[in-house]
Amino acid sequence: MRNTLTIAGRDLQSYFVQPVAYVVMTVFLLLAGWFFFALLRRFELILEMYAALRNQPGMQNFNLNQAVIEPLLHNLAVVLVILVPAVTMRTFAEEKRTGTYELLLTSPVRTGEIVAGKFVAAALFVILMIVLAGIFPLILLFFGNPEIGVMFSGYLGLALVAVCFVAVGLFTSSLTSNQVIAAISSFGALLLLYVISWPAEAGEVQFAGLLRYFSLPEHFAQMVKGIISTQDIVYFLSLIAVALFLTQRSAESARWR
């Protein structure tokens, strides 16, 4: 455990001495702000429209959670598909390229502790980004009356999505010493998790249920709606566990090559 924290501390510190982390964080928060502004403006226009039409039932069913928070969180999850690989690409690939991986593997630390340390650091970094993006629902709390529980569930879902992306990104980084290859293969894998259920949506196909189960947005959408079910939590935790297991095997395999 101590080794894991030592490695996590070093990795976390290294994020903040590199420009990549600041660029990723800035881009994420700028896009989050832009989406928030656009969605809020749209919400305002629709409300004005309902008021002009004197559509009372429409106004009552229209709320901040559905009109602003839900689309905002879905948009941010897609942004994370692109940005998380930029965070995780260096984790193993950079160490392999510079040779510092040899220092880690020749110190009396288990490979699992190295993987866990790098995972904790990258996960904390993306969670920090999501926490900072939490400023937007806080603004809504001051000027509107959104449901706090639903917002919390949605942000928890986004954090779980981000941590899953980190685990997948670690795995692709552990396969190569080239950061670009690590980032592109991570991006491809994450996009696949996003679109894996498309054939099932286009019509009845074999294994449609299975494809839907593997589809990440299916589970995320439930949490965004405020439904925290065991099935979704198990999905996210299983994905993290499988990706970390594969990373550990991949990192360990360097010793046998």
Next chain:
Amino acid sequence: MDAPSAEEFDRPGHAPSAIFVENLTKWYGPRQALKGLSFSIAPGEVVGLLGPNGSGKTTTLRILTGYLRPTSGKALVGGVDALEDPAGLRAQIGYVPEDIPLYNNMRVAEFLSFMAQLKGLAPAAAARAVDEVSERLELGSFLKVLIGKLSRGYRQRVALAQALVSDPRVLVMDEPTNGLDPQQIISTRELVRSLAGVKTVLIATHILAEMQKMADRVMILLEGKLLADHALTQGGPTRRIRLSVAGVPEQVQALLARVAGVRSVECEAGGQDGAATYVVEAEPRAEELAARLAGAVVGHGFALAELADVSTDLEQIFLSLTRRQPEAPL
């Protein structure tokens, strides 16, 4: 080679080697990098692992440091088996890899503290260890400098410091003098010599001259096989000079034995014109030995027919061994 077998190694009362390797093999896919390597190194010895590029030196070091697993065979450090307890084996070793890989965006003190903690030291003990090792390696004024800003010589020193920070029993260095200037090479050599007897040091290099000055013993590796295991006296092997002298053998022998620096004189066989052949073994650093031997012989009225330096230095051993076999990339 007088490496003890695994059975001897495990026998109660047998002084354990610091490093023990038996029938070690390593395959990289279809390519065999190590072909049944066996040797042992006693505690406190400084041993050089010599060989041309691609001879299997780095592979051997990587197995001994727990970075790579062997395909077969035994590798023990401090009695800990590389396959049975790899983390335990790694705890015994300080390792300076080739090309000095360091975290360029860390400061020297941060890096050394990080490495010390990875090697099992608690934060307070790590801070003390960093102070000690930086004082020993004269890094005190560089502790707050970014590693990426250091010169190659100081990077090497930082790499050495991280290897020594946990006070390991065994120090393993891969090409430690590569790219250093003469002054830095001398410092590295002095440091290694200061560790002799205290720590077991294994150095892989292809620079022969360095080993003659640093090591107690050299092992020559070629194409994954050990070709020679050669003990060195400090400063290099014994100097040997062959002379053909006409005269009474007992008198000539006694005369040669009196020359300063001479350790022994052997009369080998009769030469031409009544001259006998003598082989003189002398201190390796005996100055102008040939001139003094010739002066002694001629000064006492004996006829000197031939004088030749037949010292077998490390370079000659290395070249004669490696020349026999064609080089193959490993």
